[in-house]
Amino acid sequence: MLQVAFIRENKETVLKGLAKRNVKNAEELVAKTIAADEERRATQTASDAILADLNKLAKDIGQLFKAKEVQKAEVLKQKTVVLKEKSKELADKLQNITTELQELLYLIPNIPAEIVPAGNSAEDNLNIFQKGEIPVLHEGALPHWELAKKYDIIDFELGNKITGAGFPVYKGKGAKLQRALINYFLDKNTDAGYDEVQVPHFVNEDSAYGTGQLPDKEGQMYHDAQDNLYLIPTAEVPVTNIFRDVILKESDFPLCKTAYTPCFRREAGSYGADVRGLNRLHQFDKVEIVRIEHPSKSYEALDGMVNHVKEILTELNLPFRILRLCGGDMGFTSALTYDFEVFSTAQDRWLEVSSVSNFETFQANRLKLRFKNSEGKSELAHTLNGSSLALPRILAGLLENCQTPEGIKIPKVLIPYCGFELIN
RNA sequence: GGAGAAAUGGCAGAGUGGUCGAAUGCGGCAGUCUUGAAAACUGUUGAGGGUCACACCUCCGGGGGUUCGAAUCCCUCUUUCUCCGCCA
Numbered sequence: 422m423l424q425v426a427f428i429r430e431n432k433e434t435v436l437k438g439l440a441k442r443n444v445k446n447a448e449e450l451v452a453k454t455i456a457a458d459e460e461r462r463a464t465q466t467a468s469d470a471i472l473a474d475l476n477k478l479a480k481d482i483g484q485l486f487k488a489k490e491v492q493k494a495e496v497l498k499q500k501t502v503v504l505k506e507k508s509k510e511l512a513d514k515l516q517n518i519t520t521e522l523q524e525l526l527y528l529i530p531n532i533p534a535e536i537v538p539a540g541n542s543a544e545d546n547l548n549i550f551q552k553g554e555i556p557v558l559h560e561g562a563l564p565h566w567e568l569a570k571k572y573d574i575i576d577f578e579l580g581n582k583i584t585g586a587g588f589p590v591y592k593g594k595g596a597k598l599q600r601a602l603i604n605y606f607l608d609k610n611t612d613a614g615y616d617e618v619q620v621p622h623f624v625n626e627d628s629a630y631g632t633g634q635l636p637d638k639e640g641q642m643y644h645d646a647q648d649n650l651y652l653i654p655t656a657e658v659p660v661t662n663i664f665r666d667v668i669l670k671e672s673d674f675p676l677c678k679t680a681y682t683p684c685f686r687r688e689a690g691s692y693g694a695d696v697r698g699l700n701r702l703h704q705f706d707k708v709e710i711v712r713i714e715h716p717s718k719s720y721e722a723l724d725g726m727v728n729h730v731k732e733i734l735t736e737l738n739l740p741f742r743i744l745r746l747c748g749g750d751m752g753f754t755s756a757l758t759y760d761f762e763v764f765s766t767a768q769d770r771w772l773e774v775s776s777v778s779n780f781e782t783f784q785a786n787r788l789k790l791r792f793k794n795s796e797g798k799s800e801l802a803h804t805l806n807g808s809s810l811a812l813p814r815i816l817a818g819l820l821e822n823c824q825t826p827e828g829i830k831i832p833k834v835l836i837p838y839c840g841f842e843l844i845n
Numbered sequence: 846g847g848a849g850a851a852a853u854g855g856c857a858g859a860g861u862g863g864u865c866g867a868a869u870g871c872g873g874c875a876g877u878c879u880u881g882a883a884a885a886c887u888g889u890u891g892a893g894g895g896u897c898a899c900a901c902c903u904c905c906g907g908g909g910g911u912u913c914g915a916a917u918c919c920c921u922c923u924u925u926c927u928c929c930g931c932c933a
Contacts, residue, residue, distance in 0.1 A: 465894070469902040476902085479914040483863040486913095498913050505913085668892085789892095797874095799892080 422526050422633075422787045424801075425458045438532030441539050441748035450528060457522040464518055468511040475504050527636055531783040533748045534720075534757040540747030546760070547747065550731070553740035555764050556822050564767040565817040566698030568824060569595065572844050577698070587688065587696075587703030594844045598819075598831070599706060601838035602812055603681050606708035606733065610809055613729050615679035615710050620659035622682055623650040628662040631788045633754040643685050652685035656709035657806045661784060664713055668799060669792040675722060676713035679809070681706065699813035700772065706812040712805045713790065716782070719803035720757075723779045726807045727759050730775050733809060736834045739818050740764040742771065756781045761810075763818035772814040777807030 428435050432451060439447035478501050485494035538547045569575035574595025580588040591599050611617050629635040629651050634642060643652040653659055660680050669676075684707050688696075695701065710729070714722045727743065734741045746758040755778040762771035782801035785791070791799040823830045828845030836842055 462895075465902080469895075472903085473901055475913080479912095480863075482913045487863085494913080501913050 422783060423529055423531070424782070424786055425454070425522065425526065428454055428529070429458060435529075435532060439530070441533045441537060442530055442751070443541055443749045444530065450525065454522065454525045454529065457518060457525055461515070461518045461522050464511060464515045468508065468515050471504055471508045471511060475501060475508060478504070530753045531756050531780065533751060534779070534781075536745070537751065537757055538745065538747045539749075541749040542747075543750050545747040546744040546750055548742055549745050549759075550743040551741070552731075552735060553738065553764075555740045556766055558766055558821075558824065559826055561826075562767050562821070562824055564698065565765070565820040568820045568829065569698065572829065574598070574844060575699070585703070587701070589699070589702065594839070594841060595816075597839050597841075598816065598835070598844070599812060601835050601840075602810075602815060603706060603708060605835055605838050606810055607679060607681055609729075609733050609736075610679035610708065610710055613677075615677040618660060618663070618678050618680045620656060620663075620680050620682065622653050622659075622685075624653055624658050624662065625650055628658055628665065631665045632658045632661050632784050633787065634658060637753050640689050641687055643687060653682060654686050655684050655808075656680040656682040656707065657711060660709060660711045661713075661788065661804055661806065664790045664802075664804075665788045667790055669713070669790075669802060671715065671792055671794065673792070674713065674715045674718065674802075678711045679708060680711075681708045683707075684811075699817040700768075702813055707808055708810060708812075710807050710809045714803045714805060715792070716800070716803050719779050719781065719805060722803075723757065723759075723777065723805055726777045726805065726809075730761055730777060730807060730809050734761065734763070734774075737815070737819070737832050739815070739822060739832075740766075741774070752776075752778065754778075754780050754783050756783065761808075763814060765814075765818055765821050767821040767824075772817060773811075774814045774818070775808040775810050778805060780804045780806075 423435070428451065432455065435451055436447055439451070444450070478497055482494045482497050485491070485497065538545060540546070563571065566575075566577065569577070572594070574592055576590040576592055579590040580586075583590070607617060623645065626635065626649060629642070634651070634654060638654070642654055645651070659682070660678050663678070664676070683704055685704050686702075688701055688703060699705075710726060712719075712722050712726065731743070741761055741763045744760045744762065746755075746760055751758050758776055758778040760773050761775035761777070763774045764770075765772050781803050784804045785801040788804070790802050790804065792802050794800045819832065820829055823832065828843045831839060831842050831844070
């Protein structure tokens with residue numbers, strides 16, 4: 422959520438940013454927000470004035486009672502009646518306008534960074550880096566879901582039976598390879614200075630609002646209505662919320678966390694060929710990195726995260742590219758996002774395996790995540806996160822790109838983690 | 846799940862209807878002293894809104910209520926602790 426004061430004072434910047442995202446009715450949205458903010462402040466001022474009067478009267482009445490001047494006190498008491506009525510009225514109005522303002526603010530996405538390209542869709546994303554050779558597969562090479570079946574390492578039907586579509590069962594070397602990947606990713610992250618945390622897989626409403634999943638993505642999360650808890654769609658939510666309602670010292674920066682969690686996504690409305698096999702699941706494993714940074718350092722940190730993920734993909738020897746997302750394709754809360762895509766050779770398509778973003782103060786504002794700056798004033802921190810990495814599509818890429826007539830050749834770095842070199 | 850107790854500033858801990866945004870101690874920061882440090886002493890030290898700056902307003906776990914006036918009384922929710930039950 423953007424700060425109202427920022428919108429008020431930087432109307433043009435906001436409009437320009439929204440234009441880059443192709444937000445419809447941006448003019449109207451911003452105008453309404455500014456109007457609501459003005460009304461809110463005017464109402465608050467009026468309400469405060471009456472409250473001040475009431476406070477004064479209450480104090481005077483107290484004095485009079487003490488002085489045993491009951492008559493005079495009763496007279497003043499009468500005077501409060503009208504004021505209280507007015508105050509109630511204004512308080513209601515204040516509440517309404519505050520809610521209205523809040524709802525408007527929830528509709529405004531983050532302002533894209535300067536270098537974010539304009540554009541409407543994935544077509545307009547900027548390919549800024551590509552590495553790794555796309556292997557030429559042998560005759561009869563298979564897509565990963567066929568390989569999974571052939572070697573009996575992932576059982577989609579079994580998952581269907583137990584739960585439903587999008588909940589696969591990993592078996593044997595498949596299960597072990599998953600575990601190996603998780604450990605390898607976590608080790609890479611902790612070696613790079615990220616503190617490992619284990620967090621709840623359910624979050625409450627406040628947390629879901631804190632990182633921006635609510636109210637924009639309500640339908641994407643599994644919801645336990647009985648206890649009003651949400652299954653996490655990403656570790657970003659619980660991990661970033663560690664810092665909700667926190668005031669840091671400048672010396673606390675940078676705060677770097679990593680966590681492995683399963684992720685749960687309803688993915689309502691997405692069916693078809695794109696979701697075959699491991700391409701899109703309702704439950705999948707992911708290792709996440711999260712950073713809390715001083716505003717002056719956050720873009721440096723973002724570059725660091727990008728390089729970190731780059732290194733992992735290079736070690737895995739997978740062909741990948743990095744995209745700088747365009748305004749139209751970027752997430753609601755992000756100011757700048759880099760997507761990492763691995764090439765799925767047998768499917769002849771790129772699969773997103775990581776998304777690394779700087780949210781600047783957008784999440785911090787909702788989270789009330791601040792720090793004391795050098796002048797002793799509270800200032801919003803910057804939050805960042807990225808996948809490092811999402812498991813299923815990495816697995817898909819590995820299976821497809823590393824297949825040989827003899828079997829799947831495990832990348833060198835993973836062999837110590839899984840204890841075998843070949844799936845056959 | 847049942848019974849009881851509790852929730853106050855970074856921490857500890859007073860405060861049971863008005864003078865309380867809140868005593869006191871510890872911690873933090875600044876200063877005096879010192880070659881420097883420690884100790885001692887002095888001052889300062891919650892968040893948000895609002896204002897050019899003041900004034901002023903809100904916040905004592907969350908929400909609601911009683912009252913001219915609530916940290917203090919009532920209702921409700923949440924959390925923590927103790928006892929009982931259940932249990933990986």
